[in-house]
Amino acid sequence: MDPHLLRTFVTVVHWRSFSAAAEELGYTQSAVSQQIAALEADLGLALLHRRPVRPTPAGERLLEHAGPLLLRHRAARADVLRAATGPIERLSVVASPLACTPAIARSLARERLAVTLRTAGRESVAEQIASGAADLGFVDGIAAPSDPLRLPDAGSPAGVGVAEEELVVVLPTGHPLSRRRGLALADLADALWLQAPAAVSVERLRELSGVGGFRVGFHYDGEDLRTVLNLAAAGHGLTLLPSSVTAGVPLSAPRVVHRVEMLHSPLAAGPAAAVAGRLG
Template sequence: MLKPEHLRTLCEVIQLGSFAAAANRLGYTSSAVSQQIATLERQLGVKLFDRSAHSVVPTSAARVLARHAETVLTDMARMVATVQAVHRNSGRQFHLGVFPSFVDVLTGVLRRMEPRERAGIRVTVAESSQLISRLGAGGEIDAAIVYQVGNAGLSWPSALGQRWIAEDRYKVVLPRDWASELAPYRAEQLVDLPWIMHHPGSSDASVFDGVFSRWSLHPRVAGYADDFKVTMAMVEAGVGAALVPDLALRAYGPGVVVADVPWLNTSRTVFTLVRPNRETDRLLTLLDALAV
């Protein structure tokens, strides 16, 4: 079998024009270079150089072999570099960003992992737009779990890899004292209710505006809250009704009724964005667990 070091020696001899010059560049003796070329000739059964007292001249076969050898050696170097990068990344720390109402899902998965599996995982909690801004060139986050409603509100570099996780449906959340009077929760029954809204300009506020506009509802705003846990507490206190996605409904008190109304028909798509070359086995395993 041909050895890569012999092919490299052949290429250097042809480029530099002598065994001595190739030996000097490669850190061999001239005798060692001569022996490597002789080994190649013996293995291939062809003459690679015409030798004289003062020069060595490559044959046509040597030049053809050198062209192929350069390709092989380049591919081998790339292969080694890729394997080494995977090895480095497999044990490296990675930085995951998640939006706030996904935290309970993440912590549930982390609790089920062994301590050694959790080692090296850093987490940042922020809104989707903030996470995406930290995924760009020079950003410190390797992957981010974000959400989008329809095609509005977010944009990201095309180089980022995208993995779908779930559709997160919105529900109508009501104080329990109101629920019996409002069932079966038709849109027109909710027109005059006080509502808890997100602050104008936020991504969720634009979702709510679209829903209310579609059903010609003009909500009477009873309060603003961008944190769904705060929203749920306000609903339970009887301040107002709210639109809340499933992920933010993993736990709520007895003073709340969650109505899954068909006419609402609104959800947000939850997905992961991953920076190029950061898809290590550890990160992909965690993302698969989160999707489940």
């Protein structure tokens, strides 16, 4: 299948509109219609209902494969371009909100060159590395000691563990449990919790503890860690954070840690390879 036709198909499904897809892609509406017709002719199947615009059962199945296929196409293109251009002079790094540990920050500083670091969601980090949008990626999450993180199948290499540290329960100021030497997650199921990109989700808390509960007390859609800490201190909800980030009561059960993994495609000699070599 032609990846350009596949991209047009995905865009039409996303917008549920041929005209909106044409505007995003920079084509005419007629060109979009012709490309969808060409893709349907290639497969010998109708992929879209026209009024309203929505995928047929065959289109739904194709959509399941389209994302990974397009991502791998971009990754292959980026890999070929990297091999042709040789070592890079600038370093592009993408990290999930809590993945840039002090050790990683120090390692990046040692290169003494222009480093661009941007924050992204955990799934987006893997996708950006696979597509060549960044040279190095760092993702964080909660896992059993020495266990790998569960990363999305984005065509990127498996993560290499670079850091593990204790998790602490962040409580409101003056909370009666703040003097405890340790807290079990299952004992906190009735408490209100913060739901934020920089913090563990309530769904993951239920999975880790094996019990229900863990109600959301406050939704915060930003990634500013200071805001998360202020919300927790004010009593809007508990959260789990790495011990290097803030003070709190150590999580005693289950036995899990905050883990950071490094992602990268095959690297030529240069700053990205140097950083990866030091951390890996």
